[in-house]
Amino acid sequence: xxxxxxxxxxxxxxxxxxxxxxxxxxxxxxxxxxxxxxxxxxxxxxxxxxxxxxxxxxxxxxxxxxxxxxxxxxxxxxxxxxxxxxxxxxxxxxxxxxxxxxxxxxxxxxxxxxxxxxxxxxxxxxxxxxxxxxxxxxxxxxxxxxxxxxxxxxxxxxxxxxxxxxxxxxxxxxxxxxxxxxxxxxxxxxxxxxxxxxxxxxxxxxxxxxxxxxxxxxxxxxxxxxxxxxxxxxxxxxxxxxxxxxxxxxxxxxxxxxxxxxxxxxxxxxxxxxxxxxxxxxxxxxxxxxxxxxxxxxxxxxxxxxxxxxxxxxxxxxxxxxxxxxxxxxxxxxxxxxxxxxxxxxxxxxxxxxxxxxxxxxxxxxxxxxxxxxxxxxxxxxxxxxxxxxxxxxxxxxxxxxxxxxxxxxxxxxxxxxxxxxxxxxxxxxxxxxxxxxxxxxxxxxxxxxxxxxxx
Numbered sequence: 451x452x453x454x455x456x457x458x459x460x461x462x463x464x465x466x467x468x469x470x471x472x473x474x475x476x477x478x479x480x481x482x483x484x485x486x487x488x489x490x491x492x493x494x495x496x497x498x499x500x501x502x503x504x505x506x507x508x509x510x511x512x513x514x515x516x517x518x519x520x521x522x523x524x525x526x527x528x529x530x531x532x533x534x535x536x537x538x539x540x541x542x543x544x545x546x547x548x549x550x551x552x553x554x555x556x557x558x559x560x561x562x563x564x565x566x567x568x569x570x571x572x573x574x575x576x577x578x579x580x581x582x583x584x585x586x587x588x589x590x591x592x593x594x595x596x597x598x599x600x601x602x603x604x605x606x607x608x609x610x611x612x613x614x615x616x617x618x619x620x621x622x623x624x625x626x627x628x629x630x631x632x633x634x635x636x637x638x639x640x641x642x643x644x645x646x647x648x649x650x651x652x653x654x655x656x657x658x659x660x661x662x663x664x665x666x667x668x669x670x671x672x673x674x675x676x677x678x679x680x681x682x683x684x685x686x687x688x689x690x691x692x693x694x695x696x697x698x699x700x701x702x703x704x705x706x707x708x709x710x711x712x713x714x715x716x717x718x719x720x721x722x723x724x725x726x727x728x729x730x731x732x733x734x735x736x737x738x739x740x741x742x743x744x745x746x747x748x749x750x751x752x753x754x755x756x757x758x759x760x761x762x763x764x765x766x767x768x769x770x771x772x773x774x775x776x777x778x779x780x781x782x783x784x785x786x787x788x789x790x791x792x793x794x795x796x797x798x799x800x801x802x803x804x805x806x807x808x809x810x811x812x813x814x815x816x817x818x819x820x821x822x823x824x825x826x827x828x829x830x831x832x833x834x835x836x837x838x839x840x841x842x843x844x845x846x847x848x849x850x851x852x853x854x855x856x857x858x859x860x861x862x863x864x865x866x867x868x869x870x871x872x873x874x875x876x877x878x879x880x881x882x883x884x885x886x887x888x889x890x891x892x893x894x895x896x897x898x899x900x901x902x903x904x905x906x
Contacts, residue, residue: 458582462572471578471610478613479529489527489615491519498579501621507577510562511570515579517558518606521548527612546612547583549590549605571606578614581607628693635696639687642703646680647888649710654791655884658717663709665702670709674795680706681895791850791887793818799890800853815846822849825856829865839873847876847883854886 456472458464478484498505499512507515527546552564559567574580585591585604592603611618653660654673662671670676683702691699793815797804804812806821806828826836829852839848851872855865862868875881 456581456583458575458584462582465576467576467578468581471575472581474578475581475607475610475613479609484612485529487528487612487615489612491522491525491527491611494527494611494615494618495519497618497622500625501618503625504621505577505579505618507573507579508570510566511573511577514555514559514562514567514570515574517555518548518550518580518608520558521550521554522546522608527608529609529612546608547592547600547603547605548608549592549603551590579610581610583607632693632696635693635700638700639696639703642700642707643680643684643687646703646707646710647892649707649714650677650680651884651888653710653714653717654887655882656717658713661713661716665705665709672792674792674798676706676710677795677891678798681891684895685898791883795887795891796850796853799887799894800850800857802857802859803853815849818853819845819849822852825852829855831866831869835866835870835873839869842873842877850883850887854883854890857890 458468495512495516498507498515502508502512529546550558552567556562556564556567562570571580575582583604583606590605592600592605595601650673652658660672660676662669664670665679668679670679680703683699683706686695686699793812796818797812803818803821803825804810806824807813807817808820812818812821831852836848839851843851851869855862855868872881
């Protein structure tokens, strides 16, 4: 075999990468078992497609390589056996050389432009996947021996594919393993994000007491701050993130999920303990209620009347059933329950309501209630529908619903009808503000991500 490299024809330079590829191919061909190595060309091409990143080749370059492989008649790539005296002197050693004309190569490369074809052929040569075997005049052809077999060919040598088959397969397996790991991390992030959002919704809806905690030196004081921090983490998620960044993000999200889960579990355990104590108290109360001497001021009244007084009956029913105080008459406006949704979170989810506040700002719940009364009129909500909402939901929750309706804008055609539907659901115990606010916050975050991507 000749010991000097095959240089390209014309003004094409000889690079060190070409010298290295030719040396590696020559060393492989000199091995005794080289002719026994058989490579399935289309399986190898599939591995090449997966390992194109580490090999430094593009999709278009692989299309050109696919066209070159199609000119080799056999499915298997294998070196021909070298007979005694063959491959000596100035002639190239026997290899797998294809010699298509430019016209045929362009057709099989799906009509690629000639300049583009030349550029991608050069990239394949530089990557060490093929070797140029240029003739003295740059033409591609083959000389045949007396038996009609090809004795010498000038064109593109595919032997490096056989020499590097094991390396290419290993690279492809590494790429597949990396892709599997990234896919698993993305699945983990998706699940943890879903868990975090739903646990925050549950915590806010159930009024779970928030215990401040610190992560990465940042103190989280309330549900609003927790949601904001989680949204900031979720904003870092992108398709371009690599395995290391995804792993770090998954770890941070998992830490948040663990802390939220602890808060919910602590609340559940506290509820169980309170329920047991409350059950014991009710049992004791029911036992001592019948002892009249504990209420001496009522003994005379009971003796003079044949039945219990209405106030006493109501108090007994209230104590036994755990209902509202007897002085909360039917038809009176419902008082708002303890606030479980921070005002800052409401304004973050429904920022449009701020325009209707005093001096264009809302600094307290009273400002929000006053602004909601103005918005109610502007949206065309009838006084009757508004009164029903106040009676069922209370001032705070009804004002939040109006802010949410305003935020959704043109999505709701009839604000009054929509408010009546929500009021009816709330009366039946089928409505909660938590999912409404979380949906608005998620929509706002998704819009911000889309705007960042479009701007980038």
